[in-house]
Amino acid sequence: MLDNGFPLATESNILKELIKPPTILRTVVNTITGSTNVGDQLPTGQLSVVPWRRTGVKYTNNEAYFDVIEEIDAIIDKSGSTITAEIQGVIDACVKLTGMPDLTLSFMNPRLLDDVSFHPCVRFKRWESERILSFIPPDGNFRLLSYHVSAQNLVAIPVYVKHNISFRDSSSLGRFEITVGPKQTMGKTVEGVMVTSQMPKGVLNMTLTPSQGTHIFDPVTKLLSWDVGKINPQKLPSLKGSMTLQAGTSKPDENPTINLQFKIQQLAISGLKVNRLDMYGEKYKPFKGIKYMTKAGKFQVRT
């Protein structure tokens, strides 16, 4: 919400109080009663010193979930060696707690965190002195923390890609072959693997056969995408075939870059671990949950 160009309210909790986000139930109720999503209560949150939390929150089930999600940004060169790799992580939270709870979250190994940025609710002094996250959480979903794992630590790259892409000068055909395999996965399965690659303009079409999953080549945007799914270490997924090149044009001088997407559940690749979560200020016992996940961020393999 802006006033004369100056941001007046940007806190999502306040905006949600002003106009409630649509849900199925609310849509039904609105259709029947003719009311709207516009909140009839004025948001009092913007008046308080904890603008991110609305007052009078009540839940029957008090629960607090934290997701530690880490993304690996990496550039892998032709030969498979890592050019640059870094880990960017976030802790997303879904807190549904009654009243004004005051939470503290501590890590087993807070030293891993090199550079952090906090939701305004986090008490910075406490973090500086004790490396503990102490905060009065906003209600609902929010990003508590985003961090960067120091570059000194070597990043374990959980997957590798073997590729053989070649264009021949003489013929209008090219060879294309990629295999994806797990590398350092700490015994977890790599899921949701997706390979995309922007092919050079000269490629007219591709005839490929995947060993698993489905693939699409869009001849207009020249974008190849291969939805691999899970990687089975016994039988590595591969995509082989040929490319048809535009006749008469010279071969592209660069091989396409391969972008990789994947997910590993129950693993924070940096080794970050949450130690404990405590709640003060309210009497009930909340249900606490924590989930780890590693994802590929901007993960590129140069070929």
Next chain:
Amino acid sequence: MEQYFTLNEDLKQMLESSKDSAKLDAMKRIVGMIAKGKNASELFPAVVKNVASKNIEIKKLVYVYLMRYAEEQQDLALLSISTFQRALKDPNQLIRASALRVLSSIRVPIIVPIMMLAIKEASSDLSPYVRKNAAHAIQKLYSLDPEQKEMLIEVIEKLLKDRSTLVAGSVVMAFEEVCPDRIDLIHKNYRKLCNLLVDVEEWGQVVIIHMLTRYARTQFVSPWKDDEVVEEYSENNFYESEEEQKEKDQKVKNIYTMDPDHRLLLRNTKPLLQSRNAAVVMAVAQLYWHLAPKSEASTVSKSLVRLLRSNREVQYIVLQNIATMSIQRKGMFEPYLKSFYVRSTDPTMIKTLKLEILTNLANEANISTLLREFQTYVKSQDKQFAAATIQAIGRCATNITEVTDTCLNGLVCLLSNRDEIVVAESVVVIKKLLQTQPAHHGEIIKHMAKLLDNITVPVARASILWLIGEYCERVPKIAPDVLRKTAKSFTTEDDLVKLQILNLGAKLYLTNSKQTKLLTQYVLNLGKYDQSYDIRDRTRFIRQLIVPNEKSGALSKYAKKIFLAQKPAPLLESPFKDRDHFQLGTLSHTLNSRATGYLELSNWPEVAPDPSVRNVDVAEPTKEWTGILGIIKKEKPMEKFYSESEEEEGECTNTSSSKSESGSESEKEDKEESSSDESSGSSSSSEESSGSESDSKESTANKTSRAAAESSLSEDNKKKAKGIFKKRSTSSSSDTEPTSSEESSPDSKSESDSKSDSESEKSGSATSSKKEEKLVQDRKAPNKKDVFLLDLDDFCPVTTPVAVPIAAVLSPSSTADLEGLSLSNSSVIDVTTQISVPTETHELLHRMSGKGLAAHYHFSRQPSIFGDHMIPVEVTVTNTTDQKIENIHIKEKKLPPGMRVHEFNPIEYLEPAGSVTVSMGIDFCDSTQMASFQLCTKDDHFNVNIQPPVGELLLPVTMSEKDFKKEQACFSALYLLSKPRDADRNE
């Protein structure tokens, strides 16, 4: 068109209907029309009628409509003004704020004085939120009527003194808009702003940081050493004296001490680098860049690199700023070199910026890795980027002499690239490189001459021709041949190339006229009849210069010197070189041209201005506070007042001490209304009254009731009215007077007036009064109507708004105030901290019975941070033993039904002779029953209990004795009926 007309008719009917749902529907459609760009102005009268609607939703939409069309239909828009004026007195602070927001958004010049008054009034509102909106309104009023500047500056000055974090950002924004040059207004508030900064909302932080950057550049001396100082600042290198940063200072003869205020700013902004808001991080980064000693500036680089993870717009701006920074101080970003590696998925603008930064960061140590990286980029499918990479390689080659040859060889290899753009770019870069060291590159030139047959890009061809011409003496055999070839194709060449052919011809003519004389003349002849002016001109010029004839002037003797002079090598420079004169993080920096509203960052002063201007005497805040809130100054000490109310007013319940404030506010409002009434005559005054009437009332009824009310009032109030009018005339003439004791008397009068309406017998003398919010509100509804019927706005009893004490939770990172002022994060605390707290403590646990653990408690009399109903209790636990006591906590609460205790967080341990104060909250449920619980240590537990004195269950208010009695009379009955404390606490 017909349909459009009927549509509007239809909307009009809906707007006139009695049902809110129909109105709402109509308003939605109208606002939809506005959004689509359709003209809905003819509905203005119909819409404006609904401005007084009770339904908030309709109201909001009408506001939207008004903001759009008020400027076009100024006369009609005036009809709505009275509604806003009324809303400005609404007890709900949010409604007051939004009324002010909309009122100030209506760009109708006639209402400027009304806006001015509204802003002034809101600036002393009790609610910080309303004050915040007043600050926003200042900018809007200024843009509507710059004439008001002086008055507005006064308001800004007042608001700058505000201690609420909510207000700080907005008022600084207003300051930046209205009077950015009035740096003197900041002096007194500088330290406060620095200390509040962490708790201000994000966007406010950005504005404040930018303002403080400018401020600091005028007030402190440069922390930069002369050996490091960049040229442009070299005149300010003389520092005064002293210790700090010893290692660095050893080098420098003049020793420099950082002003503690300068240090304060740097220290307080540093945590903001951890903000989730990119704008805040960027603002801090530029602050460090412009203000911090060079050794500290690098603290920001980590955070800036972090921002590169966000969306591409943010990336773009951040990279641009990094590019500027990295030109001047490579060291800052060197450790993050790899973060700037380009990904194939980056958009081109990001890629080129990253490349720029990589080039800036290149040095002997990392050049080999960089060049390897560049090799990949050259092959990129994005040709524009590949070309930029070649440029970058060229720059690296000139900057780092070790790799010049390697780069040159690499570039020559690229000459055989299949892509023309790459080749062309390489040629251009090689040309520049060769120019810097033409010693022994005959081979490359020959190679390039061969390329001429294949390259079609004009710039590249022109570059080759220029090279051959320039160094024709090194390739004496090839050069004439090249001229021969190009003379053949002269007519089909691009202009750029033609010019270079002419150049080549001229140069060859001068050095090797035997072979090329005819060829050159042929080319010159071709040039003579060319279509382009440029080429014909050049031809004429060259011919006169080189071909000797009788007319040729003195210059032809020097032709050789002119054409074959030693040319200075081009400097391969960063395109970001010239941006550093703009403040980083500004729009002007991004655009690389001065944008409107850009505020120049001044150079450091040679000698620091007097730092004592920033000193704030400790007494001031109290004064300020009273000034702002318009609280009546009392001769009696607060303490006395408080205890008095405690003793006498057992039943008196809490309000915040806003009473007098609200009074003064309504008074001011009234003044303004009535003055407008007076000026505009009777018509507007009847408008006024009908406007203030609820819609349902009919005008006849209105008149009669008005008359009746008037007569009833006249008897009681004649005297007072006179007094008030007098008062008004004085104060309206001197509008600028801050609310202070001067205003306290009229306001108290107006208040007692309002009372006199309902209890006519009691309207006695007008002494200062403060009464309880609740009671007023009980009577307000009927009362209000009566008074609105009267045209005497002065007697409007609208009681304003008490800032609801919201559970004030400790702010995440309150920093201690330097001056020892308690740092408050909201006005709520502001208000209550003024109430003096008795130091009397009660014993909770005696040290004998507690085996060495002693505990005392006292009531802190502040709004509880645990909830509205909680009475805050501060417990001081002392360890009188000589051993550590561990794990002190509360257990086994035995509470009467309904009572609740909010425990303090367990104390992990207490050192011998140590003591610790913790706060807990107890909801006594308005009873004086004991709260019993156990105070436990690690291995023992003691039964304790807290019994509240009656007075502690209440929040204090001050009121005169007479008022008190009056209240007491009506309150005694109420007290029996309901749980009064509950009700009051909720208000």
